[in-house]
Amino acid sequence: MSPQKEMRIAILKKELDDALKIDEKKLADRIKATGFKCRKCARCCMGEFGDNTVIVSPSQIRKICKRSGLKRDDFVIPTPSDDTDEDGNIHTFEWVLKKNGDCIFLKNKLCEIYECRPFICKTHPFYLLDGKLEVCECMGIGGSITDRESLELAGILKERYVQEIKESIALFEKFKGFNPGGGGKVCVHDSEGEHWIT
Numbered sequence: 001m002s003p004q005k006e007m008r009i010a011i012l013k014k015e016l017d018d019a020l021k022i023d024e025k026k027l028a029d030r031i032k033a034t035g036f037k038c039r040k041c042a043r044c045c046m047g048e049f050g051d052n053t054v055i056v057s058p059s060q061i062r063k064i065c066k067r068s069g070l071k072r073d074d075f076v077i078p079t080p081s082d083d084t085d086e087d088g089n090i091h092t093f094e095w096v097l098k099k100n101g102d103c104i105f106l107k108n109k110l111c112e113i114y115e116c117r118p119f120i121c122k123t124h125p126f127y128l129l130d131g132k133l134e135v136c137e138c139m140g141i142g143g144s145i146t147d148r149e150s151l152e153l154a155g156i157l158k159e160r161y162v163q164e165i166k167e168s169i170a171l172f173e174k175f176k177g178f179n180p181g182g183g184g185k186v187c188v189h190d191s192e193g194e195h196w197i198t
């Protein structure tokens with residue numbers, strides 16, 4: 001393993017240790033102080049109101065397949081990329097939900113997979129960056145939120161953050177570079193290795 005890769009994984013493992021120590025009550029207090037009430041406008045799912053790209057990990061893809069009866073390629077595509085190997089095959093990291101402007105699961109402003117929707121959707125408009133609470137643009141910001149709702153959201157945010165770091169560590173540990181020879185035109189690198197698509 002290259003020294004750079006070892007260093008990257010070591011940094012991620014430190015981030016994971018820190019993430020596991022996040023105090024959910026303190027995080028909930030920050031969410032409460034910000035305020036949030038979903039307006040059910042579905043703007044976050046619609047393409048016309050900004051970037052509605054939803055990255056999904058292999059475990060989340062499996063959860064959606066199990067609950068919806070759909071197959072992976074019915075609802076995700078490789079993350080768009082211009083990176084290629086010496087044979088011209090495209091290489092990319094992770095998968096994103098299909099969309100035709102709006103997310104393909106959005107029907108009449110309702111999410112068809114609401115119960116098993118990805119972490120990004122469950123925690124919108126909040127996310128954690130370097131352990132700090134960040135907020136995306138959303139009409140619901142400033143709305144009233146109860147202590148119980150704040151704590152629940154804090155728990156999901158922490159779980160998402162921990163899963164994202166674990167996903168990155170596994171991806172780095174399995175990543176062998178942009179090499180041809182996988183028998184496809186597109187190679188997706190994720191926490192479970194390489195997936196070649198024809």
Ligand code: SF4
Nearest residue numbers: 045103105106111121
């Ligand atoms: S999965 Fe559901 S909540 Fe997430 S973007 Fe699509 S429609 Fe919206």
